[in-house]
Every structure is written in structure tokens, then in C-alpha cells.
Amino acid sequence: MNSTVIVALISFAGTLLGTAGGIFASSKLTDYRLSQLEKKMESYSALTTRLPVIEEKIKNSDRRISKLERDHSHAQFVSMN
Numbered sequence: 001m002n003s004t005v006i007v008a009l010i011s012f013a014g015t016l017l018g019t020a021g022g023i024f025a026s027s028k029l030t031d032y033r034l035s036q037l038e039k040k041m042e043s044y045s046a047l048t049t050r051l052p053v054i055e056e057k058i059k060n061s062d063r064r065i066s067k068l069e070r071d072h073s074h075a076q077f078v079s080m081n
Helices: 003-080
Strands: none
Touching: none
16 A cells, blocks of 8 residues: 555544544533533522512511501600600
8 A cells, every 4th residue: 555545544534533532522511511501590490489489578578567667656656645
């Protein structure tokens, strides 16, 4: 075999291995990034599930504070008269 053909075959094999390695590495990186994104989405979903409950508790607390403030103001007015 001609030395030029041998060099071409070796170059082709190197290119083939390099390309396959690059595709494999890229695939692993993509899988890792997708799993990280899925984790973030799970935590976001958990937050959106809990948020309405927290908002309702805040509304209830605001109502109770307003009622206590009204009762306190009324008690002060009554004790002044």
C-alpha cells in the first residue's frame, strides 16, 4: 500500500474517533443540563403549589390585624368618654 493511502486512512480513523468522542461528550453535557433544568422546574412547581396557601394565610393575618386595630381603637375611644 502506498504511504499516502495509509496516512489518509489513519487521518480518517482519527477524525472519526474525534467526531464520535465530541458527539458523546456533547450528549452527556446535554443530559446533565436537562437534569439540572428538571430539578429547577420541580422546585418551581413546589413553590407555585405552596404560594396560594401562603397568600391565603397572609390575607387571614391581615384581616385579624385589622380587626385587632379596630377593636383597640374602639376600646381607646370608649375609655376616653
